[in-house]
Amino acid sequence: MKIPGDLLDTIVNSKNVAALTGAGVSAESGVPTFRGEEGLWRNFRAEGFTTPEELATPEAFRRDPKLVWEWYDWRRTLIAPLKPNPGHLSLAKFEKRLKKKEEGRFTLVTQNVDGLHRLAGSADPVEMHGNIWFTRCVDEGTVRENRDAPLPQLPPLCPDCGAMVRPHIVWFGESLEPSVLERAYKAAQEAEVFFIIGTSAVVQPSASLAGIAKDAGAMVVEINLESTPVTSLVDLSLKGPSGVILPELLKMIESA
Numbered sequence: 302m303k304i305p306g307d308l309l310d311t312i313v314n315s316k317n318v319a320a321l322t323g324a325g326v327s328a329e330s331g332v333p334t335f336r337g338e339e340g341l342w343r344n345f346r347a348e349g350f351t352t353p354e355e356l357a358t359p360e361a362f363r364r365d366p367k368l369v370w371e372w373y374d375w376r377r378t379l380i381a382p383l384k385p386n387p388g389h390l391s392l393a394k395f396e397k398r399l400k401k402k403e404e405g406r407f408t409l410v411t412q413n414v415d416g417l418h419r420l421a422g423s424a425d426p427v428e429m430h431g432n433i434w435f436t437r438c439v440d441e442g443t444v445r446e447n448r449d450a451p452l453p454q455l456p457p458l459c460p461d462c463g464a465m466v467r468p469h470i471v472w473f474g475e476s477l478e479p480s481v482l483e484r485a486y487k488a489a490q491e492a493e494v495f496f497i498i499g500t501s502a503v504v505q506p507s508a509s510l511a512g513i514a515k516d517a518g519a520m521v522v523e524i525n526l527e528s529t530p531v532t533s534l535v536d537l538s539l540k541g542p543s544g545v546i547l548p549e550l551l552k553m554i555e556s557a
């Protein structure tokens with residue numbers, strides 16, 4: 302993998318780094334992406350819904366909570382045995398390495414809900430779209446971790462009040478938690494180097510983070526199999542699987 306010397310120096314000497322990841326980072330762990338050929342949006346057929354993108358909405362949940370839970374239960378059961386791949390692990394190692402530097406900061410912002418960054422050792426990922434292993438009571442709002450896969454009952458009920466619980470996930474048309482958004486914007490505005498990895502960069506507001514980082518003076522690096530709507534604004538575009546590129550990049554940084 303070739304990286305121009307000046308760009309590599311910037312990465313090696315940076316003290317404040319942020320990364321935004323998408324489903325592509327988990328693809329090599331076996332987690333289906335959303336929009337690819339094998340993507341989730343194509344391979345889950347449910348009568349009455351043309352695309353799963355319609356399933357990931359509060360309207361769908363109001364209309365047919367059992368069906369929406371069948372989709373999430375299917376995904377949870379699929380990803381439960383899966384492990385972080387070298388891409389996740391390299392990001393966790395990079396974070397630890399940076400934090401050893403004086404004033405070193407690394408913020409991992411992810412659109413992924415699979416929890417694999419945490420499993421890989423990332424300390425405190427900003428989970429923009431929530432986490433598939435957490436549920437939220439529709440009445441009390443209580444958030445609980447629940448790793449039953451498959452779930453014994455669909456839809457699952459709140460153990461306290463008996464109301465239905467929903468996935469603790471941000472659906473289309475729902476606003477992201479303000480505190481989560483604030484952390485993500487701050488990370489993009491303050492980063493010296495901003496990585497955007499394994500995302501089709503179509504979902505807002507996550508997709509706007511690369512432009513915010515760029516406008517704030519960061520060097521932006523994209524890692525993806527293909528070009529995306531942000532490729533034209535990045536300083537460095539590394540084409541290939543993140544599970545191969547990230548370990549190689551980390552080796553170059555460590556031996557620089």
Ligand code: BV8
Pocket residue numbers: 322323324325326328329334335336337340357412413414430470471472473474475476477498499500501502503504505506524525526527529541542543544
């Ligand atoms: C909101 C559900 C305020 C949970 C998800 C402004 C402009 C236009 C539209 C909007 C806008 N603001 C808001 C919207 C509407 C909407 C939106 O963005 N729509 C898009 C589709 C146009 N946004 C929202 O509704 C957001 N809310 O903004 O609130 C508001 C409220 C009301 C009205 C307006 C505004 C909420 C967004 C969250 C939605 N929830 N998921 C779930 O079940 O997961 S988003 C869904 O897509 C996933 O969560 C996923 O995280 C996300 C992004 O997908 P990617 O991660 O990028 O995955 P994808 O498959 O698309 O791409 C994979 C990429 O990896 C590809 O590029 C591929 O090449 C690459 N790849 C594959 N393998 C590898 C690889 N790369 C490297 N290595 C590999 N091995």
